[in-house]
Amino acid sequence: MHVESLRVTYRLDVEPAAAAARAEEVAREQTVEVPRSVVRDAFVEHHVLGRVEQLVPGPDGSSLATIAFPVAATALDPAQLLNVLFGMTSLHADATCVDAEFPESLRAALQGPRFGLEGLRKLLGVHERALTCTAVKPLGQSPQALAQLLKSFARAGIDVIKDDQGLADHPFCPFEARVRACLDAARQVADETGHHAVYVPHLSGTPDAVDRQLGIAEACGARAVMASPMLIGLPGFWELCRRRAALPVFAHPTLGGAQRFAHDLLFGSLFRLFGADAVIFVGYSGRFDIPREVCRSLAARLRRPWGTVLPALPVPGGGIQLENAAEIVSFYGNDVMLLAGGSLQLEEGAVEQRSRAFVAAVRDASARNFESKNS
Amino acid sequence: MHVESLRVTYRLDVEPAAAAARAEEVAREQTVEVPRSVVRDAFVEHHVLGRVEQLVPGPDGSSLATIAFPVAATALDPAQLLNVLFGMTSLHADATCVDAEFPESLRAALQGPRFGLEGLRKLLGVHERALTCTAVKPLGQSPQALAQLLKSFARAGIDVIKDDQGLADHPFCPFEARVRACLDAARQVADETGHHAVYVPHLSGTPDAVDRQLGIAEACGARAVMASPMLIGLPGFWELCRRRAALPVFAHPTLGGAQRFAHDLLFGSLFRLFGADAVIFVGYSGRFDIPREVCRSLAARLRRPWGTVLPALPVPGGGIQLENAAEIVSFYGNDVMLLAGGSLQLEEGAVEQRSRAFVAAVRDASARNFESKNS
Numbered sequence: 001m002h003v004e005s006l007r008v009t010y011r012l013d014v015e016p017a018a019a020a021a022r023a024e025e026v027a028r029e030q031t032v033e034v035p036r037s038v039v040r041d042a043f044v045e046h047h048v049l050g051r052v053e054q055l056v057p058g059p060d061g062s063s064l065a066t067i068a069f070p071v072a073a074t075a076l077d078p079a080q081l082l083n084v085l086f087g088m089t090s091l092h093a094d095a096t097c098v099d100a101e102f103p104e105s106l107r108a109a110l111q112g113p114r115f116g117l118e119g120l121r122k123l124l125g126v127h128e129r130a131l132t133c134t135a136v137k138p139l140g141q142s143p144q145a146l147a148q149l150l151k152s153f154a155r156a157g158i159d160v161i162k163d164d165q166g167l168a169d170h171p172f173c174p175f176e177a178r179v180r181a182c183l184d185a186a187r188q189v190a191d192e193t194g195h196h197a198v199y200v201p202h203l204s205g206t207p208d209a210v211d212r213q214l215g216i217a218e219a220c221g222a223r224a225v226m227a228s229p230m231l232i233g234l235p236g237f238w239e240l241c242r243r244r245a246a247l248p249v250f251a252h253p254t255l256g257g258a259q260r261f262a263h264d265l266l267f268g269s270l271f272r273l274f275g276a277d278a279v280i281f282v283g284y285s286g287r288f289d290i291p292r293e294v295c296r297s298l299a300a301r302l303r304r305p306w307g308t309v310l311p312a313l314p315v316p317g318g319g320i321q322l323e324n325a326a327e328i329v330s331f332y333g334n335d336v337m338l339l340a341g342g343s344l345q346l347e348e349g350a351v352e353q354r355s356r357a358f359v360a361a362v363r364d365a366s367a368r369n370f371e372s373k374n375s
Numbered sequence: 376m377h378v379e380s381l382r383v384t385y386r387l388d389v390e391p392a393a394a395a396a397r398a399e400e401v402a403r404e405q406t407v408e409v410p411r412s413v414v415r416d417a418f419v420e421h422h423v424l425g426r427v428e429q430l431v432p433g434p435d436g437s438s439l440a441t442i443a444f445p446v447a448a449t450a451l452d453p454a455q456l457l458n459v460l461f462g463m464t465s466l467h468a469d470a471t472c473v474d475a476e477f478p479e480s481l482r483a484a485l486q487g488p489r490f491g492l493e494g495l496r497k498l499l500g501v502h503e504r505a506l507t508c509t510a511v512k513p514l515g516q517s518p519q520a521l522a523q524l525l526k527s528f529a530r531a532g533i534d535v536i537k538d539d540q541g542l543a544d545h546p547f548c549p550f551e552a553r554v555r556a557c558l559d560a561a562r563q564v565a566d567e568t569g570h571h572a573v574y575v576p577h578l579s580g581t582p583d584a585v586d587r588q589l590g591i592a593e594a595c596g597a598r599a600v601m602a603s604p605m606l607i608g609l610p611g612f613w614e615l616c617r618r619r620a621a622l623p624v625f626a627h628p629t630l631g632g633a634q635r636f637a638h639d640l641l642f643g644s645l646f647r648l649f650g651a652d653a654v655i656f657v658g659y660s661g662r663f664d665i666p667r668e669v670c671r672s673l674a675a676r677l678r679r680p681w682g683t684v685l686p687a688l689p690v691p692g693g694g695i696q697l698e699n700a701a702e703i704v705s706f707y708g709n710d711v712m713l714l715a716g717g718s719l720q721l722e723e724g725a726v727e728q729r730s731r732a733f734v735a736a737v738r739d740a741s742a743r744n745f746e747s748k749n750s
Contacts, residue, residue: 025662032513033541034717043547044515072545073514079579079606080543087540087606087629091657091693138407139448140419165462166408168455170447172418204454206614207582231454231462233608239581254462282466287400318466342409 003047005068006106008085009099012063019063023052026095027067029088047072076109078235099265102273107309110238113277115248116310117303117335120277123223123248124159124198129366130329131337132359133315134344137164143173147181154189154197156355160337162226163202165252176216183220200250203227207236214244226250234274241275251276263294268301278313280339285328286319299332315339322357329365338362378422380443381481383460384474387438394438398427401470402442404463422447451484453610474640477648482684485613488652490623491685492710495652498598498623499534499573504741505704506712507734508690509719512539518548522556529564529572531730535712537601538577540627551591558595575625578602582611589620601625609649616650626651638669643676653688655714660703661694674707690714697732704740713737
């Protein structure tokens with residue numbers, strides 16, 4: 001009888017001689033969580049218990065153990081999936097969850113993005129070139145001040161202007177007032193210039209607060225929203241994407257570091273599987289210093305064919321400057337959205353001018369990508 | 376003017392000469408997230424931007440930076456609090472969030488446990504000695520099999536019998552059938568023996584699923600429930616505790632490791648602040664090997680006076696054996712609940728007998744604690 005498997009790879013920082021026994025422990029810890037001798041039931045053994053499939057040497061003397069978990073152990077549920085992936089083993093300092101293969105039944109259950117990369121391109125009306133994004137910030141400004149800033153970005157032709165992830169429902173900048181002011185500002189610039197930038201409000205708080213904010217955003221005419229899966233919880237993020245929002249959802253990476261989940265697994269595979277249409281991540285360029293090969297893998301995971309799960313839009317950020325925008329477009333190709341942050345605001349009074357230069361750099365680099373692809 | 380502060384301590388793994396500048400970066404990263412020169416507004420500077428208050432040498436050549444964030448930056452919101460604590464800085468590999476002081480306004484807003492340590496003692500009718508706990512498991516057993524196992528534990532006099540955190544809403548063990556079978560089993564043993572063990576179902580899934588499961592548990596007569604804050608998300612856990620459940624809530628630590636949040640901060644302070652009445656954690660004894668001083672600090676944080684926030688019950692687990700139960704009671708004192716897992720099931724056919732020995736060991740050690748306190 002065929003039992004579909006969720007395959008998970010762990011890096012185990014133990015002596016090579018101890019790795020096989022440690023891998024067996026992980027296979028139990030993530031499922032039955034009892035000593036082997038307590039597993040006396042054939043159903044438990046075949047349909048629940050993890051099985052060590054492979055053990056190979058990893059970097060720095062570690063071992064890479066691949067464990068096949070019967071997919072039934074996950075109950076095809078967003079929270080229980082996380083539990084099987086890394087629940088109790090996360091509490092062991094010697095283990096890192098570095099990769100996973102999600103079988104078709106799990107992908108069909110979680111479904112992934114509803115709009116994805118192509119849906120976002122349609123929304124923006126931009127089909128070839130790389131896309132641009134920035135954020136209204138800093139936290140502490142009034143809705144009116146943020147709306148003014150948004151106008152400069154929109155006039156410069158930036159595609160997407162999102163809330164900073166630090167903007168919650170603060171008394172000095174309430175969610176509803178901010179969303180109204182920013183959407184109005186985007187509409188005014190559209191009337192003026194014909195370019196209707198997509199403003200993306202950040203939904204944050206408890207499940208009830210996120211629902212309430214989504215209702216306000218939709219009622220006010222927002223065309224996309226953002227949430228931070230690691231703040232609100234991945235299962236709540238999934239419900240937002242697949243059961244609540246009628247709009248595309250951007251995922252923000254805040255609090256997503258330091259999980260001993262590999263970056264490309266967490267942001268590239270899990271965020272997509274849980275329904276993000278666009279995934280913001282911190283890239284190799286700038287203050288986070290993520291290795292290029294991790295960024296390449298992360299972007300590839302977001303865009304690769306994956307059964308019925310739509311591709312999601314990679315949105316690198318975390319230190320994009322005017323000076324490196326062109327190189328970043330050449331690195332990721334045109335199916336990317338560049339998120340520039342504070343660097344657009346570095347010169348007082350020159351926000352629109354710097355934003356125009358950013359937009360132009362991305363357009364030019366996209367055209368070069370396009371030419372080299374077609375030459 | 377007095378601005379109330381959230382004080383957070385980060386361990387920074389950088390050269391000592393670079394620590395002051397790195398701490399300033401963290402203070403910005405967690406709030407305004409723009410270069411210093413972009414902060415041009417007096418309100419932002421005084422009411423939002425973090426301020427480095429202290430920088431002292433830490434272990435292994437690291438530095439410990441304490442940053443005071445104006446509490447207004449948190450919006451007194453569960454999700455935004457996490458964002459200010461460790462959001463973007465979690466994505467930097469050189470920083471660990473090791474401690475935090477939560478000001479009175481934040482504690483009054485989040486409120487913490489509704490029942491806490493004393494409420495649980497009242498529920499259980501046990502006022503002096505240390506408490507006992509185990510779990511029905513392994514995952515893969517039917518509701519009937521788990522209910523049978525529960526009977527052995529209950530007959531042996533164990534106070535609390537919880538679901539294993541791996542028990543979700545699986546087709547082979549549906550939530551409702553399991554809860555009904557286990558509550559019935561506990562009632563039958565109560566009729567038989569007079570000891571009515573508290574069965575604690577595990578609520579898990581998306582916010583909607585958790586709400587639905589809570590409704591079932593309450594309708595079936597459960598007297599406490601459990602959830603895993605890091606699976607369902609801390610803000611959803613807070614809403615469960617403070618806005619939904621009429622019952623005490625146990626917090627399970629699964630997926631809570633490896634966050635580069637210190638264990639005592641996450642399990643000792645945050646889980647309590649977010650409303651857990653009882654906090655399960657993995658302790659020094661057994662397979663997780665958490666240092667004793669971390670366990671001592673964690674338990675002290677759960678039980679210490681903390682303004683209006685009730686003390687929560689510490690529940691060490693993760694490898695408690697018959698052999699070490701007495702030593703653990705002497706380590707933590709009597710305001711503790713010992714969670715023994717698979718070790719009670721090690722000998723087939725001897726579950727009740729091993730459970731009785733566990734209960735007796737905890738009672739005896741509690742009496743010795745009590746005597747030595749009063750002698």
